[in-house]
Amino acid sequence: MEPSSSTKGFFQSPPVIPPQYLEDSSLQRIISLHLPSPIPQSIEEDLSRFSRFVLSKRVLSYVADAERNLPYLQPLTTFGAENKQNPLVTSEGWRALQDIGIKEGIVGLGYEDTNNRWNSRAYQFIKYHLWCGSSALVTCPSAMTDGAASLLGKHLNDVDGAVYADARRRLISRDVDTAWTSGQWMTERKGGSDVRGTETVARKLEGNEKQESDGFDAVGMKLGPWKIDGFKWFSSATDANMTILLAKTGADGKISAFYAPLWRQVKGRSDGEMELNGVRIQRLKNKLGTKPLPTAELELKGMRGYLLGKEGEGVKEISTILNITRMHNIISAVGGWGRGLAISRAFARVRESSGKLLCDTPAHVRRLAQEHVKYRAHMHLAYFVAALLGCSEGHNPSDHSIASSSIIPHDPHQIKALLRVLTPMTKAQTALSSINGLRACMESLGGVGYLENEDPALNIARLFRDANVLAIWEGTTDIMADDLIRAIKRTGHSDVLSALGSWVARAVATGGKIGLNDECQRLKTLWDKLSAELKAKGKEELKWKGRDYLQDLDTLVCGCLLVMDAARDSDETAIEIARRWILGNDSSGQSWRAEADWDKKIVFGGPVVQTKL
The missing domain is CATH 2.40.110.20 (Butyryl-CoA Dehydrogenase, subunit A; domain 2)
Structure with a gap:
């Protein structure tokens, strides 16, 4: 799939990196859905420039330095006294990446759109998505900085509001001499x-x-x-x-x-x-x-x-901070996963095995296609929750294609209910999926994927070990399952389940327009079963099966999002991805060769550019 004219520049990469490296049809769908159409020139130019910058030799050298020169303590002064001034030593690479994140507005972007001309959260997190694979985890303090800025913003009229206002000003600043x-x-x-x-x-x-x-x-x-x-x-x-x-x-x-x-x-x-x-x-x-x-x-x-x-x-x-930091956790998961898949795609185009390029080996491409379907589903899930967060903060999506697609409800109470119930589920499921997905990306490179090499551009092993924290930080999977059940039962399950049920019904109705009748019937059946259990069973039993409900809700919501996205433009690849996600192993109704052709379209989009390695 070729990028649209409004986003083509976004997917261009520097000459030192294969031009396919950041071609990401899933991210392209997110951009066209969550940003205004046409994309404002300033945003398009910023994302295009930044997509090249994150893969530049300069940035990747900072990542290598941060990985090589780890932080350490100098607890004592030269004469043996306790070092209270500056006991922590970090690397030049780490500090440089911190400064880059500040200058690029990785936090600040979420607070700069005062006119609501577009969803500043969507813009922020799309840029954040590109940054994840090259950030050496400076995104962790970014997440907490964003959360702190949001919390302090609620207390500006308190007795100590002037103190909070000064701190918040620094947290969202792009000036490295001012920023905190x-x-x-x-x-x-x-x-x-x-x-x-x-x-x-x-x-x-x-x-x-x-x-x-x-x-x-x-x-x-x-x-x-x-x-x-x-x-x-x-x-x-x-x-x-x-x-x-x-x-x-x-x-x-x-x-x-x-x-x-x-x-x-x-x-x-x-x-x-x-x-x-x-x-x-x-x-x-x-x-x-x-x-x-x-x-x-x-x-x-x-x-x-x-x-x-x-x-x-x-x-x-x-809890105000947790809503924000969990959102950062979610984008870190799909961002790191997306970088791993980009490396896998680039490698498949140039790596030869048994006389054939991997991109021409159907079994290899089939496995990549399975991972890309999961990635596309969780990308939509991640940015749906990001859009809900933006709307809950007062950003108006009226000039987005997302509004006309009915993906985001207009009722503020429904938005709040969906955000509350879907945030813990999305945090849990994107974390687990990215860990499994990056493991598969390592395997797709063979021995190269397992190497802790000095080249950050190809080091999937680094992305994999970093991703494992995402299932723990800000609450383990079991904690998220518990939070999901509390959101349903404590908040009043009728309100939460009613909001979710109305949203699912809109998605199911949409699917008939593009011939996904069987798929939508399956989604409806899943929702009927899930909602009946959530209403009827007691809290303790629901907690006992909490992980099952995380998985079921993940399957349901991702399926609905894929259907609604495909219905926007009847894109044939989007329809096929929705069909595969919802039907799973039951989706095969074609010859294996036809399925293999779809595999290639899902992974590589248009014609595959082949260069032997």
């Missing part, structure tokens, strides 16, 4: 994902005690009136400028949320010397993947911060 990144500290040794196990304690300072310990943060804002003591066991973005964290307050020990800068001015010094704000980095974690990302165990002793919202409502406050 944020951490998010929830996990503790006792609790893990269960924040009820939080042992960190915060106490509000009063009178003389507060005056004696008052000071200023790194940018001259007064330190907060709360003193925080405790231990955070798994804290990413250790090199951030601020953090959002949870701690217990009051005699009842309820969990509250806090904003705290990571750096403060050393008292009694006039030279601007800085020190950590009551934080001691105990050690860095040794992880399977995400190795350039400094993840640490942190001891908090006298950390100064500000209470966000009301005491005892920390979980409610932090």
Whole structure:
């Protein structure tokens, strides 16, 4: 499939990379669906430039440096004193990639569209998608920075609103001299994902005690009136400028949320010397993947911060961040997976086996086609949730083709209900699918795919080990299943299931227009069975089968999205992908040669350009 005239420039790659490297028909469908048509010239030029930049020798050299020179600690000064000034050392490559992400607006884009001319979240995450494979996981602090900016934005009218406004301004800035990144500290040794196990304690300072310990943060804002003591066991973005964290307050020990800068001015010094704000980095974690990302165990002793919202409502406050960070997790999954498939496609065009190119070997292409169908389905799922998030934040999709396709409901209550119930499911299923998909991409390259080589452009092994964190970070699959059931039962299953049922009905009705009657009947049958169980069964039984419901809902929603997307323009490849996703092994009604021809169209689009390696 050739790119449309409005997106053709987007898929051009630098000469040092095979021109097919970023040809991604699934991403092309996403662009045409979620961005205005025609695409504004500024967006098209930005994405076209950035798609080449992420594969440039400069960026890939930063990735190699970040992987080679991992973060480490210098806990002591030359004379043996505790190093409170700068104990964490990160690589030049890591810091350069951080700066690139800031300048490119990987966070800022989500906050720059004040006129609602297009969905800024869609634009942000499409660019984010391109960035994932070349970012060396600076996207992790980006996710928490985005979440913190969203949360602080809800508190600008509070008593300490000026402090929050200055921090938020820095979080969404593209100026590297001004911009901040944020951490998010929830996990503790006792609790893990269960924040009820939080042992960190915060106490509000009063009178003389507060005056004696008052000071200023790194940018001259007064330190907060709360003193925080405790231990955070798994804290990413250790090199951030601020953090959002949870701690217990009051005699009842309820969990509250806090904003705290990571750096403060050393008292009694006039030279601007800085020190950590009551934080001691105990050690860095040794992880399977995400190795350039400094993840640490942190001891908090006298950390100064500000209470966000009301005491005892920390979980409610932090949920704002979780909605954002889970969205970043989702796009990281499909973004990394998409890069792996791009490498597999490029390799198949140039690698010869038994006298034939892999792209001319039907069995090889068949396996690639199976992975591309799964990828297309989860791409639509990911950006559907991204669009719901954008709409929930007040962005108007009226000038998008997505509005005319009826994929997004117009009722704000339905949007909110769908976002709540689909976010945990999408987070869980895209993570698992990308892990399995990248493993398949490694296999498609044979021994080359297994190598931890110095060439980031071809290192699928790196993408695979990094992807494994996505099924754990921000909640494991079982936690997401539990959250799904709570969303249905606690929020009021009639509202959530009614919103989902209405949306499914629209999709099923759409499928008849393009001849997908059997497929849509199967979707309807699946929904009838699923909704009946979710209504009838008790919460504990539903939790026991939680993973099954994640899978069923994934199959259903992805199928509906593929049907509605195909109905936009009756694209024959989109129809075939929808048919294969919904019917699975029952979809074969043609000769194997006809199926093989479809395999090739699904993977490579148009005619295959062949260059032997």
